[in-house]
Amino acid sequence: MAADEYTWERFDRRRRLTRFVVFLVAAVTVVGSWQFMDIGVANPDTIPREIADLLTRMYPPDVAYTTQIVGPLIETIHIAALGTIGALVLSVPVALLAAENTTPNAATFWLGKLIVTVSRSVNTIIWALFFVVAFGSGPLAGAVAIAFRSVGFLGKLLGEEIEEIDFGQVEAVRASGASSIQILLYGVLPQIKPALVGLSIYRWDINIRDSTVLGFVGAGGIGVQLFRAVNAFAWQSVAMVLIVILGVVVVTESLSAYTRGLVR
Amino acid sequence: MATGERRWERPTVFPRREIKWAVYAGVVGFFLWSAWGVGADPARIVQGLGSLVSLIGDFLPPSATPRQGERILEKMLESVAMAMVSTVTGILLSIPIAFMAAENLSPKPLYALNRGFISVSRAFNAIIIAIIAVKAVGFGPLAGIITITFKTVGFFSKLLAEDLEDIDMGSVDAVRASGASPIQTLLYGVVPQIIPRFAGLSVYRWDINIRTSTIIGIVGAGGIGSVLLTAFNRYDYQYVTAILLAIIAVVLVAEGVSAVVRRRYQ
Numbered sequence: 001m002a003a004d005e006y007t008w009e010r011f012d013r014r015r016r017l018t019r020f021v022v023f024l025v026a027a028v029t030v031v032g033s034w035q036f037m038d039i040g041v042a043n044p045d046t047i048p049r050e051i052a053d054l055l056t057r058m059y060p061p062d063v064a065y066t067t068q069i070v071g072p073l074i075e076t077i078h079i080a081a082l083g084t085i086g087a088l089v090l091s092v093p094v095a096l097l098a099a100e101n102t103t104p105n106a107a108t109f110w111l112g113k114l115i116v117t118v119s120r121s122v123n124t125i126i127w128a129l130f131f132v133v134a135f136g137s138g139p140l141a142g143a144v145a146i147a148f149r150s151v152g153f154l155g156k157l158l159g160e161e162i163e164e165i166d167f168g169q170v171e172a173v174r175a176s177g178a179s180s181i182q183i184l185l186y187g188v189l190p191q192i193k194p195a196l197v198g199l200s201i202y203r204w205d206i207n208i209r210d211s212t213v214l215g216f217v218g219a220g221g222i223g224v225q226l227f228r229a230v231n232a233f234a235w236q237s238v239a240m241v242l243i244v245i246l247g248v249v250v251v252t253e254s255l256s257a258y259t260r261g262l263v264r
Numbered sequence: 265m266a267t268g269e270r271r272w273e274r275p276t277v278f279p280r281r282e283i284k285w286a287v288y289a290g291v292v293g294f295f296l297w298s299a300w301g302v303g304a305d306p307a308r309i310v311q312g313l314g315s316l317v318s319l320i321g322d323f324l325p326p327s328a329t330p331r332q333g334e335r336i337l338e339k340m341l342e343s344v345a346m347a348m349v350s351t352v353t354g355i356l357l358s359i360p361i362a363f364m365a366a367e368n369l370s371p372k373p374l375y376a377l378n379r380g381f382i383s384v385s386r387a388f389n390a391i392i393i394a395i396i397a398v399k400a401v402g403f404g405p406l407a408g409i410i411t412i413t414f415k416t417v418g419f420f421s422k423l424l425a426e427d428l429e430d431i432d433m434g435s436v437d438a439v440r441a442s443g444a445s446p447i448q449t450l451l452y453g454v455v456p457q458i459i460p461r462f463a464g465l466s467v468y469r470w471d472i473n474i475r476t477s478t479i480i481g482i483v484g485a486g487g488i489g490s491v492l493l494t495a496f497n498r499y500d501y502q503y504v505t506a507i508l509l510a511i512i513a514v515v516l517v518a519e520g521v522s523a524v525v526r527r528r529y530q
Binding site for chain 2: 032037053079082134141143144209223
């Protein structure tokens with residue numbers, strides 16, 4: 001801006017130009033995407049009608065169906081719990097590898113990062129496809145899938161916690177002649193324990209949501225029931241299943257929030 | 265701790281030791297029940313992992329014929345396109361809902377209604393929404409767009425509403441005091457305060473939407489997921505690996521872009 005000019009401007013010309021170009025590119029991309037899909041929304045106005053139709057079919061929810069949901073629902077909760085425990089056991093070594101201050105060398109560091117990345121990039125439902133092939137269909141495959149998906153999340157966040165610990169304490173434990181296992185147990189673990197508990201509960205909460213869909217690929221839980229009801233066009237039963245899932249998720253979420261509040 | 269007593273005790277969240285042990289016993293008992301309920305006996309796990317190891321050979325090396333490669337590319341573009349469109353539609357729908365779900369800007373009944381909607385959207389996994397959308401509008405990317413839009417609204421309006429609740433009402437009052445209409449108050453008092461967070465959240469949600477769009481094809485809602493499920497059903501495991509590598513690559517690129525943009529806005 002010239003020295004004798006006193007008008008205030010939020011952005012100079014170059015930043016205005018960049019902003020304009022960014023907006024333009026974004027707009028073109030979105031319009032291009034819409035064209036590309038060629039989804040043939042001949043009558044977009046039919047969409048609200050279809051959805052309204054579905055909702056009227058769902059009402060009233062089939063309360064009598066509840067007796068058939070209880071079993072699969074408990075199975076879903078079991079899958080989430082076991083998956084979380086499995087993930088916890090697997091993720092501690094992964095976190096130690098993926099943290100810069102505890103990993104033995106560069107190769108192990110990258111191995112840790114690789115495990116974390118692959119686990120996080122592959123959705124639970126894809127992991128479930130694998131483990132249904134390995135274990136056969138059923139809740140065990142689901143639990144293992146949940147565990148493998150959660151390792152990346154827990155490993156990454158625990159690793160970040162480990163990187164922030166006070167290394168003085170670790171040195172002190174080492175100086176007293178502790179073995180490497182003892183260093184981990186008495187130098188590292190006490191410092192990350194609150195994070196360990198908090199993150200596990202948080203992940204358990206996410207895992208409850210995730211395990212509701214495992215049934216679609218044959219990995220057990222309430223998803224089986226939901227899928228069956230949808231395929232039979234039993235919309236009132238579908239509504240009942242959805243209400244039950246909503247209830248469980250809301251309860252889990254408040255339980256998780258409450259417990260995390262305690263350990264924080 | 266009584267004065268004069270010098271015994272150190274480890275800090276704990278439990279008020280009494282009995283409660284602590286009861287909680288621990290309860291948790292362990294629950295996990296044992298889970299293990300029994302799921303049928304997780306060690307022999308079965310070892311056997312399953314064994315068959316997994318022998319399966320790894322079937323999955324490697326990743327391979328795809330030129331036609332399969334084209335199919336991956338085409339469906340992956342469809343996934344990305346779905347994510348692009350539904351990020352925009354989702355955010356557009358989120359803005360009014362976020363304003364109505366902010367406690368300081370919205371009347372009580374409207375607030376409760378919109379919070380309820382947000383909870384419903386967040387409670388259901390994308391796959392569940394997708395399967396219902398597919399029944400409503402048929403197979404294909406349209407169902408996917410509806411699904412991702414719906415999920416975006418829950419996420420985006422929740423976080424945006426929380427930001428709106430944190431704004432400095434002083435500057436809003438200042439704008440109002442200068443004689444601004446409600447619309448002008450919104451535009452000049454509220455909006456400038458949330459723009460940076462808004463941009464960061466949009467990019468973050470776009471990143472999540474790319475991930476979601478790669479899997480909802482499994483229930484027929486368009487995108488690469490459908491190809492993955494077909495390959496699995498045909499036992500064409502080397503093709504599965506090729507598709508997975510493509511998914512991981514796209515997810516990583518999206519995550520990288522999102523991280524860079526968010527860092528610039530913070």
